Amino acid sequence: MEATVVCVDNSEWTRNGDYTPDRFQAQSDAVNFLAHAKSQANPESAVGVLTMAGRAPRMMVTPTSDLSKVLNCTAQIEIDGDAVNMGAAVQIAHLALKHRPNKNQRQRIVLFAGSPISEEKDALVKIAKKLKKNNVAVDIVSFGCEAENAEKLQAFHSAVTSSDNSHYVSVPAGAILSDVLISSPVFQGESGAGYSGTGGMENESYEFGVDPNLDPDLAIALRVSMEEERARQNAAAREAAAQSGEAGPSGEENPATAPAPAAEAKQGAKAGEAMEVDDEDPLLQEALAISMQAIGDDVAQAGKTGQAAVEGDVSITDDDAQLQMALQMSMEGARQGQKEELDRASVLSVAARRP
Template sequence: MGVLEATMVVIDNSEFMRNGDYTPSRYEAQSDAVNLIFSAKTRSNPESAVGLMTMAGRAPEVLVTLTNDFGKILASMVQTKIHGTAHATTAIQVAALALKHRQNKAQRQRVIVFVGSPVLDDEKELVKLAKKMKKNNIAVDFINFGEDAENVDKLEKFISNVKSGDNSHLLNIPAGPQLLSDVIVTSQILADEDGMPQVSGAGAGGAGAGVDNFEFGVDPNLDPELALALRMSLEEERARQEKEKKERDATEKAKVTEAIPEEPAEGSSDATKKDEENPSGKADKMDTD
C-alpha cells in the first residue's frame, strides 16, 4: 500500500489556459492530468484523499474539499470557468488551510500546483511562504508548463526552500507533441517511496503496456468506468469551450459592427439636408479674389 496522503490540487484557470500549444489545449491537458493524479493517489492508498481548487479569477476558490469521490472532482473540472490572472501565493495558502482541516491527521500533507501562466507573485513572498510550508510539514509540487521558461527561477527557489529531503518537486514541461499526463505519470510527482510510478501500467515494459498507449494514462481494460468518465469529461469541456468561443466571437463582431458609422441612405433626411446645403454637388471653393 502506498503513502497515506491528503493532497490539494491547485489548477490554473487563468486566461492563458485557452492557448492551444498543448494537446488539445492547456486547460484540457491540465484536466486530464488532474484526473490522472486523483486516480494515482487514491489507487496507491484508498484512504488517501484529494481536494481541488482554482487560483485565478477574483480570488482562489476551493471547489472540492478532500474527498475520495472522483465524481466531485470530475464535475468541478467541467464547470470551472477560465478567467482572470493566477494568484499562486494566495492559492497555496488557502490549500494549506484546507489541509489543516483534514479529518485523518495521519495523512501526510501535499499541495500540487499547476502553473500554466506567468508567476506574478513577488519572489521574496514566495520564499517566505515556502519556508512556512516546510515548517508546517507540507510538501509542494509544481507542474510548470506553458510559460515554463519564464517561471523556472522563481519556482526553483520555492522548491529549494520548501523541500524536506526529497518530498517536493518541480516538473517543467515545455510544449511538444507529448500529452501533459504522459509526462506527469512517469515523474517523481507520482512516484511512490521507492521511486516507482503509482499508476498501473505506467512505464511498464515487457508487454509494451506503457502509459503512452492509453488515453488519459488510464488502461480502459483495468478501469473502464474511469476511462469512460475521463473521455466524457473531455468531450463536455470541449463543447463548453467551443460554446464560449462562439459567444466571444459574436460579442466581438457586434462591437465591430456598432463601431462602423452607417452611411445615410439615399432619400433619407440626412442625405436630403446635405443636398440642400450643396445643390450643385460640388465642393465649396474659397473666394480668393
C-alpha cells in the same frame, strides 16, 4: 496515505494551444490521472481541487477519498481571470490540509503553473518556508510559461523541500502533459511505486493487466472468474466425451478412462462431508466425487503442485496466496449459493455415463 490539494491554473493564458489540445484541457487530463494515481496508491488518500484564477482562489472540493467528486469537479472548472494568485492559493490549500479529518494523512500540494506568476520571489520563498515548517510537501508542474517562471518556482521549490519530499517538473511546449507526468516523481511519489492507471494504461507485465499490489480485489476476482471458466469447460468436455461413446463394445467403461474405484469412493466420502449430503445416496456421492475431481483437475492445469481435501476445505501446497484465496472464495460460493444446482448437474452427468 496523503491528503492532496491540486491547485489548478484556470486563467485566460490556459487557452493557448501550444499543448494538445490546449493548456487548460491538457491540465484537466493530468489532474484526473493524478487523482486516479493517488486513490490507487492508497484508498484512504484524499484529493481536493482549488482554482487559482478569477477574483480570488476558490476551493472547488475539499480533500476527499471519493474519486467521482474530484472528476465531476474538474469537469465544472471554467477559465476565469487574466492571472493567477499563487501566494493566496497555496495558503488556502494549506488551510484546507490543516483541517483534514484524518490527521494521519501526510500533507501535499500539487501546483500547476501555466501562466506568468506575478508575486515576487521573496514573498513566495517566505510562504514556502512556512509550508516546510508545517510539513507540507509541494509538487510543482510548470508548463506554458516555464522559462518565464523558472526562477521564482525553483526558488520556491528549494525553500519548501525537505528530504526530497517535494518535486519540480518543467514540461516543454508540444509535449503531452499527462504522459510526461506519469513517469515523473509527481505521479511516482516518494516510494516510486508508480501508476498502473486505467483505460488502456495498465502495465502489461501483470496477469490480466492488473497489478495485484495496487488492486488485490480486482486481481482476485479476475482469477476466480478464470478458474470457474476452466471448470465449466472441463465439465463440458467430460460430458461430451461420455456421451460420444467412452464405453467399450460390451457396454463396459473403458479401463483407461474409468476412475479408480478406491480413489473415487474416498473423494466421494470427503465431498459428502464437505457438502453435508446424505451418505446413503451412492449416486449423489459419485456425482460429488466427480465434481471434486474436476476442481483437482483445474488446480493441476493451473500449474499447482498438489491438491488435498482436508476437513472439507481445498488447500493448495504452493506459495501463490492469491490463487489459494481465489479458490477458497470460489468453493465458499459453491457451498452457499450453488450447491443444489451443482448436485443436480453432477447426478445427471453420472446417469448419462451409466449403461
